[in-house]
Amino acid sequence: MSEPEAIHLHQFDDPVQQHEASWLGMWVFLGTEVMFFGGMFLGYTFYRTAYPQGFASASNHLDIWLGTINTAVLICSSFTMALAVRAGQIGQNRLVKIFLCLTIVLGIVFLGIKFTEYYQKFEEHLVPGSDFRFEGAFVSSAEIFFSFYFAMTGIHALHMIIGIGLLATLIVKTARGRFSATYNTPIELVGLYWHFVDIVWIFLFPLLYLVGRHLE
Amino acid sequence: MSTSHVVSVKLYGAVFGILLLLTLSTTGIAFVDLGGDLNAVVAVAIAIVKGLFVILFFMHVRYSSRLTWLFVGAGFFWLMILFSLSMPDPLARGWLSPTGQ
Numbered sequence: 001m002s003e004p005e006a007i008h009l010h011q012f013d014d015p016v017q018q019h020e021a022s023w024l025g026m027w028v029f030l031g032t033e034v035m036f037f038g039g040m041f042l043g044y045t046f047y048r049t050a051y052p053q054g055f056a057s058a059s060n061h062l063d064i065w066l067g068t069i070n071t072a073v074l075i076c077s078s079f080t081m082a083l084a085v086r087a088g089q090i091g092q093n094r095l096v097k098i099f100l101c102l103t104i105v106l107g108i109v110f111l112g113i114k115f116t117e118y119y120q121k122f123e124e125h126l127v128p129g130s131d132f133r134f135e136g137a138f139v140s141s142a143e144i145f146f147s148f149y150f151a152m153t154g155i156h157a158l159h160m161i162i163g164i165g166l167l168a169t170l171i172v173k174t175a176r177g178r179f180s181a182t183y184n185t186p187i188e189l190v191g192l193y194w195h196f197v198d199i200v201w202i203f204l205f206p207l208l209y210l211v212g213r214h215l216e
Numbered sequence: 217m218s219t220s221h222v223v224s225v226k227l228y229g230a231v232f233g234i235l236l237l238l239t240l241s242t243t244g245i246a247f248v249d250l251g252g253d254l255n256a257v258v259a260v261a262i263a264i265v266k267g268l269f270v271i272l273f274f275m276h277v278r279y280s281s282r283l284t285w286l287f288v289g290a291g292f293f294w295l296m297i298l299f300s301l302s303m304p305d306p307l308a309r310g311w312l313s314p315t316g317q
Contacts, residue, residue: 020281020284023284024287028287030288031287031288031291032291034294034295035295038298038299039298049307052253064243072239075239078235079274081274082223082274083225086223188220195275198270199271202263202267203260203267205239205263206259206262210242210246211256213247214248214255
């Protein structure tokens with residue numbers, strides 16, 4: 001039984017090589033993302049080492065349960081993303097669309113919960129700036145903690161919004177019949193991006209929400 | 217012709233279950249005082265295990281070529297350099313007192 005030959009660009013020997021090159025290119029991009037987030041994680045680690053008590057006390061002003069729920073929501077979205085990629089690999093385009101839609105819904109739930117948390121922080125005057133108010137002895141270091149909190153979760157949320165845009169594009173392309181069991185690389189690569197954004201959150205969650213809980 | 221390894225739904229489900237369990241346990245452990253900085257160490261260790269599960273299975277690195285492993289490793293190797301060259305300074309401050317004081 002002969003299968004139709006997959007289309008590949010002229011600079012590649014065959015579809016296998018083209019596929020491998022796409023994956024490596026995506027991993028190079030994710031490598032730059034590791035470096036991008038790495039700088040912020042280093043900054044956080046440096047200041048937490050300098051002001052452990054202030055960071056612990058400020059961290060306890062975050063809602064640990066909303067943080068836990070959001071982590072679970074994001075893991076669910078990674079699961080549906082993995083299933084969308086799998087459906088693409090075996091050419092089940094209807095399932096691809098369903099799982100991509102589910103992934104978008106879970107992404108929006110995550111952003112909704114994040115928005116609620118931001119809203120609470122504004123209400124409680126915990127946003128760094130002239131209106132920052134903090135009870136206790138660690139006002140300045142708490143302000144540094146919240147600067148990291150908003151910068152890191154904000155840039156993470158921006159990645160989520162970009163990811164949702166990419167997923168929406170994939171749904172349109174799938175509906176137009178652009179993907180099949182022989183060609184579905186874009187779904188796989190957006191999957192890699194989505195899982196990477198999930199990993200960033202997996203590290204943000206303990207560092208921001210859990211560091212001072214046992215001292216309460 | 218398929219160029220990617222297709223992972224079974226069962227395996228994805230198992231990884232998903234492990235990730236949810238680890239999330240619940242890291243939140244639970246956070247309330248227990250383990251003493252010193254052990255809470256942070258355990259929390260980050262659980263995060264690393266979770267990250268590895270995502271990278272190896274959801275991101276298919278377990279089934280990828282050695283060249284892919286090299287590219288994935290390069291990013292994290294750089295991260296290790298960043299931390300291991302930067303953190304000794306703030307961590308070691310105050311270990312030695314200035315001579316003659």
